[in-house]
Amino acid sequence: MQPSNSQLFEEAIAKRQHLLDDDTNAVRLFDGAGDGIRDVFLETFADRWVLSTRDRLITQGVRNFFEHCGKTVYWKQLDQQQKTDPFHMAGPAQLKPFIARESGIDYEISFKSGYSQGIFLDQRENRKRVRERVGSGDRILNTFAYTGAFSVSAAMGGAITSTLDLSQPYLDWAKKNLAHNQLDPSEHYFCKGDTFHWLNRFVKQGRKFDGIILDPPTFSRDDKGKVFRVEKDYHRLTDLASRCINPGGWILASNNCRKISDTDFLYEASRRLPISHKATALPMPEEYTGERYLKSLWFDL
Missing domain, CATH: 3.30.750.80 (RNA methyltransferase domain (HRMD) like)
Structure with missing residues (x-):
């Protein structure tokens, strides 16, 4: 039965x-x-x-x-x-x-703030990895940050974070999340706008970070109409991010695109990284017993 x-x-x-x-x-x-x-x-x-x-x-x-x-x-x-x-x-x-x-x-x-409730639970283990990896004073950039959960994890490990998102309400939510953990938002940085725009700006400025988190939407279009698709364009993100990383730094690259395999994502995300990089595939939390849709790579540069 x-x-x-x-x-x-x-x-x-x-x-x-x-x-x-x-x-x-x-x-x-x-x-x-x-x-x-x-x-x-x-x-x-x-x-x-x-x-x-x-x-x-x-x-x-x-x-x-x-x-x-x-x-x-x-x-x-x-x-x-x-x-x-x-x-x-x-x-x-x-x-x-x-x-x-x-x-x-x-x-x-919040159950009254739209489609998502404030935190993506499938990234729990990745947030722990970030907190464990950072050291006091490390500079961490969290792109496509939503409500800043990765930023809070890094800040709890002693890092100075820069939180980047298109939405001001989400950046304000990220500040509240820091404050909920007795962290002073004024000691951290917040950038409103497009991730590609800001990464290009950081490259030109020579601004460097010790770690960068990349967790973009599967599909997006910028204000000039340029399309981003995870399966074809992720290398653009990791390429720019790698130019903003201090020696010995790292990139956490994630996506939840069901069209791309683990092998293809590894190729797409790493094909413009320095040849000396080391890539580690990261598993989803243990309670995700069904489809392994979230692909995560940790790049040591």
Whole structure:
């Protein structure tokens, strides 16, 4: 007999309990086909749940579990044309921002600020790697920074960070995330604008960093209409970034493009780097048992 939806959810959540403790209360609890239900995903943020599906309708079996789970639950339809807030599905509504914790760091989460909730949980281990690698006073550049989670991780390790994003509201959110961890935003730098523009500017200025984080969208178009596609153009990013790195520095390069294989991403991201570079492929967090969509490379230069 096939297990019910409730059994599948309960089993997946139970086997991830070892990831939850006083230092971490935000993880993926259910990972689609890897846990037995294709295109259904569940994440917890400080005991508030976000259910994500690729279908417009939720099956009654899935709905029944969440309507009786006793948690605040929001539902998000993935890959939608209009990136809207998740829909309140069950439990008390969460109308205000709140704090979730990951690896001992506090991040502000919101279910009312659009399609994403403030932190991408699939980058948890990469954030830990950044924090462990930096030293006091290291200069770290976080591009496509969103709400600055990588910046906070680096700053917690003693680094001086520069956070770069197109959106001023996200830069302001990054400042709040620093402050939530007793870090003074005035001791760090914030750059509003296009990553390619700023990297070119840093190259011309001779400005150098000890580490650079690259986690671009799969597809984008700049204000002059120039298109960026991960599978064809990532080398442009790593090339510019490598020219802004101090000797002995590093680049963390990530993408979640399903069109590009691990091997092709390694080739695309490294083909203009110095021949002496060292590349290390990084795994996703352990609870991602389904599709290994996130590709991450650590380049030591």
